[in-house]
Amino acid sequence: MTGPVELTRALELAAARAPDTGAEQVPVGSAAGRVLAHAVNSAGDIPAFTNSALDGFAVRSADTPGDLRVVGETRAGQGAGGIGPGEAVAIATGAPLPIGADAILRVEDARGIDPRRAPPEGLRVVRAIPVGTGVRSRGDDMATGNPLLPAGHQVRALEVGLIAGAGRHEVPCRIPPRVALIVTGDEVQPPGAILSAGQVWDAASAGVPAVLAAGGAEVIHVGGARDDARATTDAVARAREERPDIIVTVGGISVGAHDHVRGALEVHGLVTDFHGVLSRPGQPALVGGLGTSGPAVLALPGNPVSAVVVAHVLGRPLLGHAPGWRMELPLAHDHTGPGMPRVDLLRCRIRDGGLVPLPRQQSHHLSSLADADVLAWLPPHAPHVAAGTLLRVESLPT
Secondary structure, rough: OOOOOOHHHHHHHHHHHHOOOEEEEHHHHHHHOOOEEEOOOOOEEOOOOOOOOOOOEEEEEEEHHHHEEEEEEEEOOOOOOEEEOOOEEEEEEOOOOOOOOEEEEHHHHEEOOOOOOOOOEEEEEEEOOOOOOOOOOOOOOEEEEEEEOOOEEEEOHHHHHHHOOOOOEEEEEEEOOOOEEEOOOOEEEEOOOOOOOEEEEEHHHHHHHHHHOOOOEEEEOOOOEOOOOHHHHHHHHHHHHOOOOEEEEEEEOOOOOOOOHHHHHOOEEEEEEEEOEEOHHHHHHHOEEEEOOEEEEEHHHHHHHHHHHHHOHHHHHOOOOOOOOEEEEEEEOEEEEOOOOEEEEEEOOOOOOEEEOOOOOOOOOOOHOOOOOOOOOOOOOOOOOOOOOEEEEEEOOO
């Protein structure tokens, strides 16, 4: 497939081209930021047993209100025992619920107890305690075998405790794909360089690797390439010497006289999945591979914002992530768009109860990268979109 494709199709083709880098078991404490090779399920019921949600007394709801005899105490990490009619057991948060008990009386609500005695001999319950009060039932969070996180999910720091609490000391993660990066262009100069006429500081050599690394890649810089066919072909050769899983190029992928990336890739056996995406940014992007067993290829636009955004949008499926764009948020205000015959990927803040597109959306507006929380998917031919309209969104890396 060589012509421009719908963005939905581009995402599918990028996912299909994701290299199989294999899997490794990763200690749960080191799993944050890693991409799961397989789904992770709970190893047991959570909670593992019915227990108390608070400090107090385990009672039988049918005995309340009334005077109860305290027959013992149970703490976290101990066995539960049991109670009969008219009895109660002092209980600590997290301790197993005694057999026969079905509710917890908060210690603050107990009457007739001597705070100097632990536990007291008796207590007075002045109101009815409904069944289930203060009780955490076995498996009410998740049952054994319940799915926690799907294959392709990138583990967040807040999810590490979930995995560990579900009994998993290791998780199967994808071995990070090796990505060789080539940035083309006569005009790009290192940040801090003294610029001559027509030159710009190189945002892509830092911005694109940051996005790819945030997606779980190991990025290798193989140097830049001038806007010259031989120099670009040599840069691809240097990239191949690194034995990467993916080669990512920036710039030189359009159809102008000084765009040499596609030709250089073809010298190295390019098989094109698509060249061109019906989206803004992303229109000249290319995905394919070098031969039947060579690395995958992602060729990005040269404008720095376009390069960074498309590296995220097409890079994540290419890095083996689960499908994105599964969340929807409303527009906070009416929005006037260009009404293009392609998807407009809006950089947005989340405020005022919804999505607020940033005012600077052009491909050279680097400030919008720092200000954006999410990308929003504005459908084709949508010049006027009313506040409250739900748009698909994709979170941006932090």
